[in-house]
Amino acid sequence: MKERYDVTVIGAGPAGLLAAKALAQNGFDVAVLERKQDPAAITRACGQSLLPPNEYFFGDIFHYNERDKRFCFSVSGLSFPYTGPVKSLYNWHMFSPGMKKMQFGCGEEKKTAPIALSYDKDVLIKDLLRDIACDHVDVCAGTEYTDMQFGPGTIVVKAGEKAFQSSFVIAADGTNSRVVQKLGYNSNRRHIANLYVQSCFIKGFKPPHDNAIITAVTFVDEKPVYLFLLPRAEGDEWNFIILTLEAGVDLTAAYDRITKDARFAAWFKAAKKTKEFAAIEYIYSPIQRPFRNNVLIVGDAGACQELECLGAMLTGWKGGLAIAAALKEQELGIMPRAIAQYEDWWLNTYIKQYDYQDYLSIFGIAYMFSKPEVIDYVFGLMGDESFPATFNPYRAVGLLGGRLQSLMPRIMQERPDILQVLAGTMSLFPSDIMGQTLKK
Amino acid sequence: MVTIDTSVCLVCGGCIDLCPKTAIQMVDDRVYVIQEKCIQCKICVQVCPVGAPRHIEDAA
Numbered sequence: 001m002k003e004r005y006d007v008t009v010i011g012a013g014p015a016g017l018l019a020a021k022a023l024a025q026n027g028f029d030v031a032v033l034e035r036k037q038d039p040a041a042i043t044r045a046c047g048q049s050l051l052p053p054n055e056y057f058f059g060d061i062f063h064y065n066e067r068d069k070r071f072c073f074s075v076s077g078l079s080f081p082y083t084g085p086v087k088s089l090y091n092w093h094m095f096s097p098g099m100k101k102m103q104f105g106c107g108e109e110k111k112t113a114p115i116a117l118s119y120d121k122d123v124l125i126k127d128l129l130r131d132i133a134c135d136h137v138d139v140c141a142g143t144e145y146t147d148m149q150f151g152p153g154t155i156v157v158k159a160g161e162k163a164f165q166s167s168f169v170i171a172a173d174g175t176n177s178r179v180v181q182k183l184g185y186n187s188n189r190r191h192i193a194n195l196y197v198q199s200c201f202i203k204g205f206k207p208p209h210d211n212a213i214i215t216a217v218t219f220v221d222e223k224p225v226y227l228f229l230l231p232r233a234e235g236d237e238w239n240f241i242i243l244t245l246e247a248g249v250d251l252t253a254a255y256d257r258i259t260k261d262a263r264f265a266a267w268f269k270a271a272k273k274t275k276e277f278a279a280i281e282y283i284y285s286p287i288q289r290p291f292r293n294n295v296l297i298v299g300d301a302g303a304c305q306e307l308e309c310l311g312a313m314l315t316g317w318k319g320g321l322a323i324a325a326a327l328k329e330q331e332l333g334i335m336p337r338a339i340a341q342y343e344d345w346w347l348n349t350y351i352k353q354y355d356y357q358d359y360l361s362i363f364g365i366a367y368m369f370s371k372p373e374v375i376d377y378v379f380g381l382m383g384d385e386s387f388p389a390t391f392n393p394y395r396a397v398g399l400l401g402g403r404l405q406s407l408m409p410r411i412m413q414e415r416p417d418i419l420q421v422l423a424g425t426m427s428l429f430p431s432d433i434m435g436q437t438l439k440k
Numbered sequence: 441m442v443t444i445d446t447s448v449c450l451v452c453g454g455c456i457d458l459c460p461k462t463a464i465q466m467v468d469d470r471v472y473v474i475q476e477k478c479i480q481c482k483i484c485v486q487v488c489p490v491g492a493p494r495h496i497e498d499a500a
């Protein structure tokens with residue numbers, strides 16, 4: 001540990017490690033603080049699938065360079081080693097409470113690019129740690145950020161008894177960021193809902209479709225609960241995520257009920273949990289300008305682009321480069337502009353082109369269609385024909401919205417009652433619908 | 441008093457971040473309540489997805 005660093009990075013997740021990489025490669029002294037003893041031991045629920053390798057996303061093209069075992073972002077010029085397993089996923093099957101199905105992808109594997117790559121996040125973090133160790137980054141594990149003090153030209157980051165001095169700080173402490181709270185950002189953000197998650201790796205799961213992503217909307221005690229099932233990158237394990245926006249759903253009991261439920265029992269008959277995870281997230285509208293008091297916010301800490309680790313990586317990398325350039329600007333005594341440029345990219349590409357309202361729509365389905373019967377009807381109608389292959393929530397929402405619009409005349413004829421329900425909610429933002437329903 | 445049942449806690453870190461008094465910390469991969477800082481607001485009890493934080497009525 002040094003007396004002073006150029007930059008202190010808080011959090012050794014994907015965002016923090018890529019920020020550290022960007023800075024260290026530019027020759028700056030970086031400390032990374034991580035509260036877990038082993039940053040690579042994942043304890044928070046995550047789908048561990050990278051998406052979407054078949055289209056532009058956050059202004060970049062992400063892909064796996066199999067020859068050299070590297071993850072690459074072609075537009076940003078970012079690439080780093082990933083030595084772990086990768087499994088390509090081609091289809092996404094989405095079930096309604098009554099098991100009506102919509103499908104993204106034609107079902108003919110390998111004729112199209114995969115919609116997502118299942119990977120092992122422990123290996124990803126391990127590889128990133130190895131990569132930045134070559135660049136002399138000090139990773140301080142078992143070190144939890146507790147507070148921050150601002151002096152002239154220096155920020156002191158407190159972690160229990162330890163203190164880290166630096167010119168800049170990068171906050172990559174993930175969703176519910178304590179640094180973001182400390183800097184007072186949340187008073188200008190809109191709190192929309194809370195996301196409660198339990199997940200597990202399971203063996204012996206009998207999927208209705210192989211190498212596909214399976215999701216389902218169901219209800220537990222009349223409260224909407226979402227299920228995500230993703231094959232793990234290696235072997236026959238699956239990652240099973242149960243998620244709800246409703247407080248007070250006993251997710252442990254929900255697991256038992258869902259796996260024994262007649263609709264799903266055949267899938268789970270021989271299933272055994274091998275590892276368990278949890279997550280809780282307060283969903284806020286994104287931070288618009290992520291730089292304040294010489295602290296830059298990157299990754300999930302600044303925007304709930306949850307389910308999108310790619311965004312965490314890109315913002316970490318680009319944010320790290322921006323701070324590296326800012327340090328150079330100071331050194332050379334030239335007019336600062338790197339951070340402002342980064343903030344413009346954050347706002348105009350990361351936030352505005354990927355509207356969090358669209359991301360929320362995926363979780364808003366149960367609230368927009370409000371009743372299981374309506375969800376079944378809509379899924380039945382829309383599922384007649386498969387959608388183009390994607391697991392990109394922003395794109396999926398557009399595709400679903402477009403088809404629903406085109407089916408309106410038919411719904412008007414068949415089910416005017418349902419049309420009325422839809423008319424009431426489709427003109428509202430998902431955050432408003434959720435806000436209204438959840439606050440009741 | 442609020443304490444965390446470490447046999448149930450999955451160390452996701454959520455309650456640490458959401459405690460309004462920064463009264464929860466991670467030490468050696470275990471999550472603890474710092475009793476002197478805790479105001480017994482029970483937010484941690486509400487947010488934990490696995491029900492690990494427990495509120496025990498203090499003896500009068």
Ligand SMILES: Cc1cc2nc3c(=O)[nH]c(=O)nc-3n(C[C@H](O)[C@H](O)[C@H](O)COP(=O)(O)OP(=O)(O)OC[C@H]3O[C@@H](n4cnc5c(N)ncnc54)[C@H](O)[C@@H]3O)c2cc1C
Nearest residue numbers: 011013014015035047048049145174299300307308309312
């Ligand atoms: C249910 C669920 C499913 C998901 N599925 C997917 C998926 O399939 N694909 C995908 O790409 N993404 C998925 N994600 C999202 C993904 O997990 C995040 O986008 C990504 O991990 C964010 O990276 P980050 O570096 O910003 O934050 P994190 O990965 O959360 O990293 C933050 C790091 O900071 C540390 N930390 C936090 N506070 C402190 C502190 N006070 N002091 C020191 N260290 C601290 C944490 O321990 C952690 O290591 C999912 C998320 C959830 C909740």
Ligand code: SF4
Nearest residue numbers: 449450452453455488
């Ligand atoms: S929210 Fe629950 S599982 Fe997560 S760290 Fe706190 S007590 Fe543990």
Ligand code: SF4
Nearest residue numbers: 459478479481482484
């Ligand atoms: S009861 Fe409130 S103050 Fe005490 S640890 Fe829980 S969240 Fe923090």
